[in-house]
Amino acid sequence: MDLHILDHRLRVTSISKNGLVNYTYPLIKLIFLRNRTRCKFFSLTETPENYTVVLDEEGFKELQPSEHLQVESSIWLPLNVVSNGNVSSSLQAVGVTKIAKSVIGPLAQQHVSVFMLSTYQTDFILVREKDLSVVISTLEEEFNIYKEVEGESVPVRSQDVSNGLQKNAIQPTVHPVLIPQNQFCVMSLDPDTLPSIATTLIDVLFYSNRFPADLLFTSSSGELWRMVRIGGQPLGFDECGIVAQISQPLADGDISAYYISTFSFDHALVSQTSWH
Amino acid sequence: MDLHILDHRLRVTSISKNGLVNYTYPLIKLIFLRNRTRCKFFSLTETPENYTVVLDEEGFKELQPSEHLQVESSIWLPLNVVSNGNVSSSLQAVGVTKIAKSVIGPLAQQHVSVFMLSTYQTDFILVREKDLSVVISTLEEEFNIYKEVEGESVPVRSQDVSNGLQKNAIQPTVHPVLIPQNQFCVMSLDPDTLPSIATTLIDVLFYSNRFPADLLFTSSSGELWRMVRIGGQPLGFDECGIVAQISQPLADGDISAYYISTFSFDHALVSQTSWH
Numbered sequence: 001m002d003l004h005i006l007d008h009r010l011r012v013t014s015i016s017k018n019g020l021v022n023y024t025y026p027l028i029k030l031i032f033l034r035n036r037t038r039c040k041f042f043s044l045t046e047t048p049e050n051y052t053v054v055l056d057e058e059g060f061k062e063l064q065p066s067e068h069l070q071v072e073s074s075i076w077l078p079l080n081v082v083s084n085g086n087v088s089s090s091l092q093a094v095g096v097t098k099i100a101k102s103v104i105g106p107l108a109q110q111h112v113s114v115f116m117l118s119t120y121q122t123d124f125i126l127v128r129e130k131d132l133s134v135v136i137s138t139l140e141e142e143f144n145i146y147k148e149v150e151g152e153s154v155p156v157r158s159q160d161v162s163n164g165l166q167k168n169a170i171q172p173t174v175h176p177v178l179i180p181q182n183q184f185c186v187m188s189l190d191p192d193t194l195p196s197i198a199t200t201l202i203d204v205l206f207y208s209n210r211f212p213a214d215l216l217f218t219s220s221s222g223e224l225w226r227m228v229r230i231g232g233q234p235l236g237f238d239e240c241g242i243v244a245q246i247s248q249p250l251a252d253g254d255i256s257a258y259y260i261s262t263f264s265f266d267h268a269l270v271s272q273t274s275w276h
Numbered sequence: 277m278d279l280h281i282l283d284h285r286l287r288v289t290s291i292s293k294n295g296l297v298n299y300t301y302p303l304i305k306l307i308f309l310r311n312r313t314r315c316k317f318f319s320l321t322e323t324p325e326n327y328t329v330v331l332d333e334e335g336f337k338e339l340q341p342s343e344h345l346q347v348e349s350s351i352w353l354p355l356n357v358v359s360n361g362n363v364s365s366s367l368q369a370v371g372v373t374k375i376a377k378s379v380i381g382p383l384a385q386q387h388v389s390v391f392m393l394s395t396y397q398t399d400f401i402l403v404r405e406k407d408l409s410v411v412i413s414t415l416e417e418e419f420n421i422y423k424e425v426e427g428e429s430v431p432v433r434s435q436d437v438s439n440g441l442q443k444n445a446i447q448p449t450v451h452p453v454l455i456p457q458n459q460f461c462v463m464s465l466d467p468d469t470l471p472s473i474a475t476t477l478i479d480v481l482f483y484s485n486r487f488p489a490d491l492l493f494t495s496s497s498g499e500l501w502r503m504v505r506i507g508g509q510p511l512g513f514d515e516c517g518i519v520a521q522i523s524q525p526l527a528d529g530d531i532s533a534y535y536i537s538t539f540s541f542d543h544a545l546v547s548q549t550s551w552h
Contacts, residue, residue, distance in 0.1 A: 024301040029483055032475050036483050195475040199308050202474075207305055207312050 001102070002082040003143035004153065008041040010126060011060045012072040012115060012237070014263035015051040019068020024206055026062040030055065031205075032198050034191075037062060041078065043117055045262050046205070049234075052262035054117065054126070070263065072237050076115060076126040079103070079135070081143075095123055096243065096259040096268075100251035102142050108244035110138045116243050116266070118258035120188035126261075133159060173239065176232035184225040184269055186258060225258070225269040234264035242266055277378070278358040279419035280429065284317040286402060287336045288348040288391060288513070290539035291327040295344020300482055302338035306331065307481075308474050310467075313338060317354065319393055321538050322481070325510075328538035330393065330402070346539065348513050352391060352402040355379070355411070357419075371399055372519065372535040372544075376527035378418050384520035386414045392519050392542070394534035396464035402537075409435060449515065452508035460501040460545055462534060501534070501545040510540035518542055 015023050030042050039059030045052045053063070054076075063069055081099050095118050096104065103125060107114055112134055115126035127135050136145055137158040146153040194201075230242060243259060246268050250257045258269040291299050306318050315335030321328045329339070330352075339345055357375050371394050372380065379401060383390055388410055391402035403411050412421055413434040422429040470477075506518060519535060522544050526533045534545040 021301040022298070024304065025297040025482065028300065028304070028478060033479050033483055036479065196472060198478075199471040199474045202304060203309050203312065206301065207309055 001143055003139055003145045004080045004082055005147045006078045006080055007148040008056045008078055010041060010054055010056055010076040010078060012076055013053045014070040015053060016068045017050060020051060020206060022066060022068055030059055030062060032194060045260060047262050049264050075129040077129050077132060079125040079127060080122055094256045096247040096257050097251045097255060099123060100247035103139060104244045104247050106138050107135065108241040110134050111240050113238060113240040114243055115261040116259040118260055120186055175230050178229040180227060184227055186225060224272045226272055226275050228268045230266040235266060277419055279415055279421045280356045280358055281423045282354045282356055283424040284332045284354055286317060286330055286332055286352040286354060288352055289329045290346040291329060292344045293326060296327060296482060298342060298344055306335055306338060308470065321536060323538050325540050351405040353405050353408060355401040355403060356398055370532045372523040372533050373527045373531060375399060376523035379415060380520045380523050382414050383411065384517040386410050387516050389514060389516040390519055391537040392535040394536055396462055451506050454505040456503060458503065460503055462501055500548045502548055502551050504544045506542040511542060
């Protein structure tokens with residue numbers, strides 16, 4: 001399998017619920033007017049606590065500092081697992097389950113903290129730029145590792161294979177979990193259809209707190225997902241092993257799961273059919 | 277002919293060019309998400325100086341006070357001339373030309389200042405609420421005057437017909453005019469089509485300074501208009517007779533013209549075909 005280090009230098013930020021009004025201008029630009037910005041990676045996750053915005057440095061320039069914006073100090077790099085030259089398809093279990101044993105477990109053993117962003121198509125594993133050499137050393141046994149540089153995939157090898165790799169058994173903190181009653185849809189949207197639903201999405205994002213029942217660009221299966229929120233207190237960014245702790249048992253059971261980290265908490269989405 | 281005093285109490289405001297970022301949130305709500313607000317009258321005019329926003333009191337509540345927002349202190353009421361029970365159709369000359377002699381001239385003679393908002397369908401003549409009794413006294417000879425109250429048209433008569441009407445010849449200040457090279461389209465848009473062009477309109481309004489050539493929901497005639505801007509210095513709101521000064525000669529020549537007042541200047545639009 002191949003592991004690609006994508007050519008984005010990302011910032012992880014949080015906008016407070018009250019502060020959204022002040023960030024409507026840049027967010028609409030980043031979401032709906034892609035040709036007005038040089039931002040190439042953008043993710044927005046709303047939770048009851050805040051909005052987590054992950055975006056590259058070009059996009060980050062659009063966010064004016066304010067009391068409503070929190071910024072994690074590191075640069076994060078997104079990793080992407082590609083099997084047989086294709087982005088992992090969904091024939092088998094999807095999401096973090098596929099990469100739990102090969103990526104997430106080994107990184108946790110090396111005390112590398114990861115920030116997960118599952119999407120409909122693929123899973124982005126964000127690691128801190130400063131951890132990159134440990135990441136490469138850890139994963140190069142199992143993966144061919146490529147760094148995307150201006151559209152080219154350049155093979156990379158560890159600079160120094162003996163740079164202090166540990167094989168520690170991780171003893172992660174056990175965090176409380178919250179399981180809300182909500183059911184979730186996981187959708188994918190063709191960018192060309194974005195303009196046609198812009199007012200609806202703007203309404204949902206900025207002016208409403210409920211998703212209208214008639215706006216469902218659902219996956220063809222119409223599958224519904226239940227969520228497990230991890231963390232009773234905000235998790236922070238330094239603890240490692242949380243994703244591993246959740247994804248290992250799911251992988252053992254071959255249960256598909258999406259995993260979405262946010263500024264304060266982690267979230268695993270598990271298909272309702274494999275819920276019990 | 278009938279004159280309707282519409283059931284809106286309007287504020288005339290101006291948002292600075294730099295301040296638009298801070299007002300993106302309420303403006304998008306007011307323009308695109310009409311069911312999220314109780315605002316029933318909204319007008320936005322961009323000029324090189326600023327954005328003039330005219331809106332009713334419900335809409336005005338959405339605009340947070342700031343250094344970027346200027347508010348004219350009066351409440352304004354919109355008047356609308358209706359001929360033969362129909363909103364004036366465009367068989368003859370359109371715009372202020374039709375109402376120059378019957379409304380604008382007489383009001384100027386009574387020193388009532390007006391704020392004009394021509395639209396594709398009709399012309400709104402805004403007068404200050406405190407001037408209403410003078411307006412009614414002045415116009416009731418020529419018009420049947422109705423006040424719209426909760427959807428009903430209630431006939432109104434002057435309370436006191438002898439309340440000091442003057443018949444002064446007005447001697448208006450002669451203001452310099454500016455005639456930019458731009459050509460203008462006057463369009464009307466079915467509200468149902470608004471969502472489909474929302475991203476384009478948002479782009480034009482908030483992120484760009486030029487109208488894309490391919491976005492033309494033009495009038496069927498495809499007529500182009502030239503603009504005359506009135507005022508070398510901001511006009512203020514107290515001088516009266518400016519609209520009359522411009523519209524009388526156009527009416528004498530039976531030349532169609534739209535007339536749009538903004539916070540700083542007035543603007544007349546004259547069809548290119550009758551330009552010379």
